[in-house]
Amino acid sequence: MVFDYIDGGAEDEVTMSGNVDAFVKHRFVHRVLRDVSALDPSIEIFGQRRPLPFFLSPTAGNRLFHTDGEVAVAHAAGEAGIVSGLSTLGSTSIEDFCAAGTGPKWFQTYVWKDRELTREMLLRAKAAGFETLVVTVDMPVHGSRERDHRNGFAIPPKIGLKQTIQALRAPRWTLDYLASSPIRYANLSQNTSAISLADFVNDQLDPAFCWDDAAELISHWSGSTVLKGVVHPDDAKRAVEIGFDAIQVSNHGGRQLDRDVAPLDALPAIRKAVGEQVPLILDSGVRRGSDILTALICGADAVSCGRAYLYGLAAGGEAGVARSIEILKDELLRSMALLGVASIRELLLERGRWNISTTENLAVHAAMSGPQFR
């Protein structure tokens, strides 16, 4: 049930698999005889240089996946110098997450019906040292994840016959789980009982949260702000108008609206709508280094991953997350060299030069008609 919670998506999982397919249908047209002996994959966001162009997206309940949970993620991200996010529904407290590791940290918030609770969390996050606030808005209600319904998945876990049978089949996970302190949403003072995620979200989160409320919410935050969960260009434009500093183009990894567009396919129109100055972070479907390059060519300034690091966390705790980061980094560097791009800065300055084509669009034709290198 834990694997299904991480791996699964909404309804038929058409959007979830479509997120990955959107990357696969692109083809690079590599260039030759360009000096790729020194590669620079660094980027700049909110005025700060980061060594790699990818972040770790906020995800809920990490201690269910591995007992070290969010702290393991923060440590591994810190070692690599990359951004990690803490979910409002994390199983580690705001303060403990902030104290773990040395990397930059972003706090993700959902908006509660109890607005006082939302405000309190932002105050705590600010006091703990988070610089950036990510407001996730693609969950006015919970998506229907049918694997979770079948498994009776809940945080904290239910203990019924179905769950017990599954636990017996995963003895190592079960022993770790039994030895660890109780797993719950660490930033909610009321101790939630094991109700399904759907019931929890639909009961607690505020589906009436609108643009004016979002503007009001970020007026209480002094650092930078990101609106997460946008796929329509008009929403991206409006987000900038009301004061968001960046947009996370995301469909929540296909876990919310099934049949929703792939963020990668939505990206070019969003880039056109907001212009070159607004940072766009592409999230959903990133599994390989070549995906990162594809997203940057299609209009992103950075990408963010969810499952790619969660599989690592579940398999091996901090070392597993570190290994996931290393795999993405190795693949990215190799793809840069093979494509003929020495630095991400150079790529972002002239995205249009890097002919990328969809398979439908006949790569060779695009290569021959695209702009040429000096």
Ligand SMILES: Cc1cc2nc3c(=O)[nH]c(=O)nc-3n(C[C@H](O)[C@H](O)[C@H](O)COP(=O)(O)O)c2cc1C
């Ligand atoms: C297990 C899991 C839990 C998640 N929990 C949250 C969350 O609490 N808040 C949030 O904004 N996004 C959450 N997300 C979405 C991720 O932040 C991210 O948008 C998504 O995983 C990106 O897609 P990818 O997994 O294909 O990389 C979650 C995703 C997963 C897989």
Ligand SMILES: O=C(O)C(=O)c1ccccc1
């Ligand atoms: O699973 C998710 O994607 C998510 O954001 C979430 C986390 C905890 C409770 C409900 C939804």
